Amino acid sequence: MKLFKRKNYIPLTTRTETLPNTKKAAAETEAPAVPDGAWVKCRHCQKLIYKKEMDEYQLCPKCGGHFRIGAAERLAITCDEGTFVEYDADMVSENPMGYPNYGKIIAKAQEKSGTKDGVVCGRCKIDGIDAVIAVMDSNFMMASMGSVVGEKITRAIERATQMKMPLVIFTASGGARMQEGIISLMQMAKTSAALRKHSEAGLLYITVVTDPTTGGVSASFANLGDIILAEPKAVIGFAGRRVIEGTINEKLPEDFQTSEFQLEHGFVDKIVDRRKMKATLAKLLRMHSCKGGFGK
Amino acid sequence: MRSAAEIVAESRKVQRPTSLEFIRNIFDDFIELHGDRAFADDKAIVGGIAMLGDMAVTVIGVQKGHTVSENVKRRFGAPNPDGYRKTVRLMKQAEKFKRPVVTFINTMGAYPGVGAEERGQGEAIARCLFETAGLKVPVISIFIGEGGSGGALALAAGDRVWMLENGMYAVLSPEGFASILWRDPSRSGEAAELMKLTAKDLLKNGVIEKIIPEPEEGLENRLEFTTDIIKKELSQELAKLCEKTTEELLEERYERFRKFGEFKE
Numbered sequence: 001m002k003l004f005k006r007k008n009y010i011p012l013t014t015r016t017e018t019l020p021n022t023k024k025a026a027a028e029t030e031a032p033a034v035p036d037g038a039w040v041k042c043r044h045c046q047k048l049i050y051k052k053e054m055d056e057y058q059l060c061p062k063c064g065g066h067f068r069i070g071a072a073e074r075l076a077i078t079c080d081e082g083t084f085v086e087y088d089a090d091m092v093s094e095n096p097m098g099y100p101n102y103g104k105i106i107a108k109a110q111e112k113s114g115t116k117d118g119v120v121c122g123r124c125k126i127d128g129i130d131a132v133i134a135v136m137d138s139n140f141m142m143a144s145m146g147s148v149v150g151e152k153i154t155r156a157i158e159r160a161t162q163m164k165m166p167l168v169i170f171t172a173s174g175g176a177r178m179q180e181g182i183i184s185l186m187q188m189a190k191t192s193a194a195l196r197k198h199s200e201a202g203l204l205y206i207t208v209v210t211d212p213t214t215g216g217v218s219a220s221f222a223n224l225g226d227i228i229l230a231e232p233k234a235v236i237g238f239a240g241r242r243v244i245e246g247t248i249n250e251k252l253p254e255d256f257q258t259s260e261f262q263l264e265h266g267f268v269d270k271i272v273d274r275r276k277m278k279a280t281l282a283k284l285l286r287m288h289s290c291k292g293g294f295g296k
Numbered sequence: 297m298r299s300a301a302e303i304v305a306e307s308r309k310v311q312r313p314t315s316l317e318f319i320r321n322i323f324d325d326f327i328e329l330h331g332d333r334a335f336a337d338d339k340a341i342v343g344g345i346a347m348l349g350d351m352a353v354t355v356i357g358v359q360k361g362h363t364v365s366e367n368v369k370r371r372f373g374a375p376n377p378d379g380y381r382k383t384v385r386l387m388k389q390a391e392k393f394k395r396p397v398v399t400f401i402n403t404m405g406a407y408p409g410v411g412a413e414e415r416g417q418g419e420a421i422a423r424c425l426f427e428t429a430g431l432k433v434p435v436i437s438i439f440i441g442e443g444g445s446g447g448a449l450a451l452a453a454g455d456r457v458w459m460l461e462n463g464m465y466a467v468l469s470p471e472g473f474a475s476i477l478w479r480d481p482s483r484s485g486e487a488a489e490l491m492k493l494t495a496k497d498l499l500k501n502g503v504i505e506k507i508i509p510e511p512e513e514g515l516e517n518r519l520e521f522t523t524d525i526i527k528k529e530l531s532q533e534l535a536k537l538c539e540k541t542t543e544e545l546l547e548e549r550y551e552r553f554r555k556f557g558e559f560k561e
Contacts, residue, residue, distance in 0.1 A: 094558035096501070097492055147557035154554070176445075176467050178477055181491050182503055185467045186556035188446055189453040192425035193550050200430065218418030219406075219446040224426055238417035238446075239408030247408045257413055267416045 057274050071120035071137035079124035086122040093148050099179040109141045118143035121156040127282030132160035135170040146177030150187025157194040166204040171222040175215020188220035195224050204288040230259035230268045300488040306462040307442040311516040315357025315400040321523035338379030340371045343386045354390035357400030374407035377420035384427050396434040396534050399451040406447030424450035434537035439463040458506040459495040466493035
């Protein structure tokens with residue numbers, strides 16, 4: 001098997017230096033510690049990929065499939081170095097429905113993902129052009145939209161309107177945050193209304209739809225871009241595959257609700273490879289800030 | 297006092313009067329208009345022009361049926377994208393002729409189907425929200441039965457949202473909620489209590505402005521009790537809203553939704 005012929009071995013580390021000297025830590029040092037998540041399965045070609053083989057774009061070395069990436073990684077490959085200034089970094093959720101243990105669920109998700117909630121917003125330069133940017137992070141509760149995601153996105157839009165700046169949102173979301181109930185649903189109307197003002201001010205809004213963008217986010221800001229770009233083979237849709245299969249009692253085709261499906265049906269302007277995304281955004285931003293034009 | 301689960305059951309009862317029955321009871325001279333001018337005429341959404349006193353209004357409603365065959369035709373009141381596009385078309389028409397818009401909501405949610413996704417269910421709902429946010433005429437929405445998810449919100453993003461005593465409105469059905477969070481749809485009763493989906497709960501958190509009472513003998517037995525109240529309330533509220541400037545109307549509508557969210561920083 002090819003797997004065992006590989007020259008790059010998994011580095012085995014002992015954890016005595018980093019862990020406090022407890023009984024548990026001592027027990028762990030006896031067994032070889034295989035680092036978590038060193039190998040990942042590509043959801044496109046189903047092959048096992050050694051993570052360190054992938055560069056900052058996180059593409060499958062075998063098939064070029066796009067892995068999901070977090071907000072920090074996304075900002076690093078999108079913004080000009082050192083230009084990103086974050087907004088509302090410390091905002092965290094309350095518990096509007098009194099959902100049992102919601103605080104604990106949030107704390108666990110924060111620990112797991114290393115982010116406070118499902119979106120990071122701020123301003124930056126993209127190839128020298130100022131823009132307000134929001135990046136959703138599916139590592140945090142599948143970037144579901146509750147109060148924090150809704151409020152941070154709305155504030156980002158409002159700031160872009162005030163500063164007369166273009167807006168770029170990278171979407172990824174499982175939909176509305178169930179645990180915040182009806183308040184989550186209201187975020188759809190709130191973000192859409194804010195985009196209305198941004199649009200009425202004649203400003204540009206570019207959506208970049210990434211895997212997965214579904215439910216309430218697809219039925220609000222993800223689908224309201226003046227220009228809608230998508231990453232290849234992202235799942236984009238309103239109702240979930242299983243819900244539809246359950247309703248119509250049929251198995252759905254493989255390519256159902258992919259970026260390519262949405263392009264074919266007229267809901268995506270262009271599918272862009274992640275390595276070309278920054279250049280494409282820069283080009284579009286530049287075309288919308290040119291000096292010439294009717295009545296200008 | 298009914299429990300939340302009992303209210304959910306009441307809101308879905310097959311005898312419960314539908315949007316067309318409300319429209320015919322409340323307004324005069326209703327003329328139904330059809331089609332989205334793009335793909336289809338979705339029978340899960342009805343709309344048209346009607347008179348309320350001496351004022352013409354555009355009325356739009358999600359339509360269920362009372363019989364199986366009618367429900368199949370109307371997809372049990374679960375609209376396709378074509379229905380939401382018809383809604384936007386009629387709202388823009390209302391704006392052009394300065395007619396207020398009144399919507400009636402009674403849906404478990406947008407239809408989950410292959411065609412619906414092919415024609416952009418998400419885009420169609422998003423467009424409703426976007427266009428309502430800037431619509432230069434008053435919009436009042438009334439939940440007459442169940443209200444589920446973005447498929448209900450699409451028709452309820454205006455200036456006032458009212459609900460009948462036994463109506464409900466939630467991020468999704470209690471069955472779906474129990475299934476997603478606990479992987480057990482049979483716990484829907486428990487979910488209904490937790491979800492704060494009754495008119496009283498929604499009035500408390502500002503999602504709706506008014507609860508419309510229903511007759512003791514059951515809505516289907518004395519609909520005029522409730523429609524008379526709606527007619528009076530609508531006339532008064534629309535008169536008030538029509539006094540506002542466009543800027544006031546749109547700014548207050550913006551604030552109505554801007555306020556939602558509970559967070560700390």
